Amino acid sequence: MTDKQLPITQVIPELKHALLSHSAAVLIAQPGAGKTTVTPLELLHEPWLAEQKIIMLEPRRLAARAAAAQMARALGESTGKTVGYRVRMDTKVGPSTRIEVVTEGVLTRMLQHDQALEGVGLIIFDEFHERSLHADLGLALALQSQALLRPDLKILIMSATLEAEPVCRLLGDAPLLECPGTVFPVETLHMSKPSSTSLESFTAETVEKALYAHEGDLLVFLPGAREIHRTERELTSRNLPASVKIIPLYGSMKLEQQDEAIRPSAPDSRKVVLATSIAESSLTIAGITVVIDSGLSRESVFSARTGMSRLTTVKVSKASADQRRGRAVSSRACATGCGARRSMPRSLMPAARKSRRRIWPRSRWSWRPGACASPPSWAGWMPRLRRRTARPQVCCASLDA
Numbered sequence: 001m002t003d004k005q006l007p008i009t010q011v012i013p014e015l016k017h018a019l020l021s022h023s024a025a026v027l028i029a030q031p032g033a034g035k036t037t038v039t040p041l042e043l044l045h046e047p048w049l050a051e052q053k054i055i056m057l058e059p060r061r062l063a064a065r066a067a068a069a070q071m072a073r074a075l076g077e078s079t080g081k082t083v084g085y086r087v088r089m090d091t092k093v094g095p096s097t098r099i100e101v102v103t104e105g106v107l108t109r110m111l112q113h114d115q116a117l118e119g120v121g122l123i124i125f126d127e128f129h130e131r132s133l134h135a136d137l138g139l140a141l142a143l144q145s146q147a148l149l150r151p152d153l154k155i156l157i158m159s160a161t162l163e164a165e166p167v168c169r170l171l172g173d174a175p176l177l178e179c180p181g182t183v184f185p186v187e188t189l190h191m192s193k194p195s196s197t198s199l200e201s202f203t204a205e206t207v208e209k210a211l212y213a214h215e216g217d218l219l220v221f222l223p224g225a226r227e228i229h230r231t232e233r234e235l236t237s238r239n240l241p242a243s244v245k246i247i248p249l250y251g252s253m254k255l256e257q258q259d260e261a262i263r264p265s266a267p268d269s270r271k272v273v274l275a276t277s278i279a280e281s282s283l284t285i286a287g288i289t290v291v292i293d294s295g296l297s298r299e300s301v302f303s304a305r306t307g308m309s310r311l312t313t314v315k316v317s318k319a320s321a322d323q324r325r326g327r328a329v330s331s332r333a334c335a336t337g338c339g340a341r342r343s344m345p346r347s348l349m350p351a352a353r354k355s356r357r358r359i360w361p362r363s364r365w366s367w368r369p370g371a372c373a374s375p376p377s378w379a380g381w382m383p384r385l386r387r388r389t390a391r392p393q394v395c396c397a398s399l400d401a
């Protein structure tokens with residue numbers, strides 16, 4: 001599937017008109033719609049931009065570098081020409097760079113160094129729902145610059161799961177645009193982990209079943225590096241095909257190792273990417289057709305008693321769960337060559353799930369998020385399901401820890 005066929009193209013004309021007549025706008029698009037890599041390129045030659053730069057904020061270094069590389073490929077160029085990036089300890093920009101993808105701390109330093117941001121016509125805050133201190137400070141400084149020094153400066157907020165109305169009010173009743181549709185429908189299966197089984201063993205078992213039940217590559221979300229390495233050892237001890245490669249992905253890895261994880265698999269081979277929340281948003285890993293989510297993440301929590309922060313394993317929010325699920329939706333590598341995905345064969349299903357004939361292996365379902373009647377057991381929510389006429393094409397499994 002080309003970028004011109006992605007769902008985000010439906011709202012690009014409306015977005016251009018909104019930014020022409022307003023100083024800010026908010027764009028809500030589902031994961032995989034193409035907002036990160038298509039929107040900056042579509043806005044690059046707008047008259048109101050007047051050949052100025054576009055600065056796009058990404059919450060993670062890996063996502064910033066991957067987004068810049070994808071946009072550069074779309075233009076048939078190498079990174080650092082029309083599209084470049086600035087992240088901590090790594091920069092690829094040139095004299096002709098018009099789109100700079102930066103991380104949160106870099107944007108804050110840029111605004112502190114040059115409050116007017118001369119030569120910049122548009123600032124895009126991507127995945128703003130993650131709400132870090134640097135992102136909030138960057139938006140505050142950008143609004144201050146817009147009000148005092150640069151009335152022509154445009155601001156665009158983008159997200160898939162943001163509660164948009166308060167942000168629109170903050171931006172002076174900015175127009176809200178919503179993009180419906182995803183690249184693929186996704187079948188979601190909830191699996192309960194036995195209390196006697198460790199998370200790593202259960203994850204490895206689920207990965208092994210998914211490898212035999214589905215084609216393509218797998219993306220597995222785990223809380224941290226410790227669980228990733230334990231799961232890697234579990235999978236290595238199992239009798240997996242020689243063509244399957246296990247690849248970790250977390251923030252403290254070297255940049256070259258991170259790039260290897262998101263690089264397409266070699267012909268006649270498959271990969272299982274064991275990742276933390278670093279791969280949660282704004283990142284397309286080519287070839288991913290199955291996402292397995294532990295429903296957990298490791299976050300820094302401040303303790304008022306000690307006055308220090310500590311890492312704590314917590315259940316992910318609904319927004320994070322939807323973002324993780326979206327990594328299967330946005331897999332462009334199987335946009336043209338994949339047929340309908342079948343559900344996991346009955347022989348590979350967990351014993352606790354075998355009686356649920358109405359969901360699988362033959363039923364056809366798609367997501368319709370909404371509240372449920374009883375308190376859910378996974379990630380604070382449970383989707384409601386409705387029938388469709390077409391089979392789902394990708395699969396996302398979540399594990400109750």
